[in-house]
Each structure stands twice: as C-alpha cells, then as structure tokens.
Amino acid sequence: AQSVTQPDIHITVSEGASLELRCNYSYGATPYLFWYVQSPGQGLQLLLKYFSGDTLVQGIKGFEAEFKRSQSSFNLRKPSVHWSDAAEYFCAGSGGSNYKLTFGKGTLLTVNP
C-alpha cells in the first residue's frame, strides 16, 4: 500500500541550529512528494514539492528537501532555524494515475530561544 511515514513525532531545536525532519515513502513508482507546514490555528501551507528532475528541491522560508530514491526518503532541511518556524510539519505523497494524496502523521517542531 502507498504510504508516507514520519518517524519523529516531536523535535526540539535551539534557535539558529540546523534542522532535518525525516520522511520515508512507500510507493510502487516514483511518487510526487510534498512538505506542508501548519502553524497553530492556521491552515496548511505548501513549503515545497518534488515530482521529477533535480533531487534537491528549494522551497519557501529557506527550506529545502532532498529526494533519495535509494533510501525512499524525502527529508526536509533548514540550515538555521528561527523561532517562527515552530509549527507542525507534514510530509505527503501522491502517485501516478492515482489521485489519492496521503499524509504522514506529522512532526511537531519546538524552537528554544
């Protein structure tokens, strides 16, 4: 079955530190992958997406993600975290002719001053 897994439920980092949020996928073919962010009381906003080509994808707010087929991963990174990055982050996947869009369980990011 097609699925997206986020192994980390909660991550805490200090402001200014680097960040990596993990996402693993299970799809028969190369999936289309997305990262969304949800700030408290807000809707979901797209950070970036991958569907083909360059495996390093740049997004908004200084985020990037790298698609690694050999590891079935699509990890989200940011070199220096800001307090305003505290939010919940969701990885999502969609595949081929199947329009279903599946989300992981999310990773809650806490940023310490």
Place this chain on the structure above:
Amino acid sequence: DVKVTQSSRYLVKRTGEKVFLECVQDMDHENMFWYRQDPGLGLRLIYFSYDVKMKEKGDIPEGYSVSREKKERFSLILESASTNQTSMYLCASRVGASNTEAFFGQGTRLTVV
C-alpha cells in the same frame, strides 16, 4: 489566489444527528479531498473526488459519505454522528494531476456531544 472555503469553523452536534460539512473552491479544480485531523494521527483521508459525481474511499470512510454534484462543491456527510467523530475536518482541492499542490480550507472543528 485559490480559495477553499469551509462553511463553518466550529460546529456542535448531538449524537445521532445527520451532519453536513460543506466545502467550496473557486479555482475550477478537478480533485477535492476530505481529511480529519487528530492529535498524533496526522491527516487521514476520508474520501476524495476526482471529478463531478466521482468519488473514492480514502483510508477511513466508515461512518461518512460524500456528495459532489457540482465541480466547485464537495460535501461530507455524517449519517449519524457519534462522539468518536469529534475532530477537525479539513477540505482540500487541486488541479486534476497527482503532481500538483493541494490547497486547504481553514478547517471545521466538529464536536459531537
């Protein structure tokens, strides 16, 4: 800008009531989705629709049905509300292709008492 509008931000209903959650999008999108969001469980897909009158079950369809009579409107129906359906419900839409971004509404917080 794409706008996905959910008819209510907060709803309180009684057990056994029939509940309608409405979602309207203004960008002529083919795909529409209903998710429920619960702490620790992420976004779980209830139903999705890839075109007018076309629908498919998601991962947790039990106790729910949907209706899509017009392209811009996708309704979620709780036939007989139960307390375990207390949750945040999110509607999303996107162009009819798996590699495109989904746009989300602000959500409906449903409480069943």
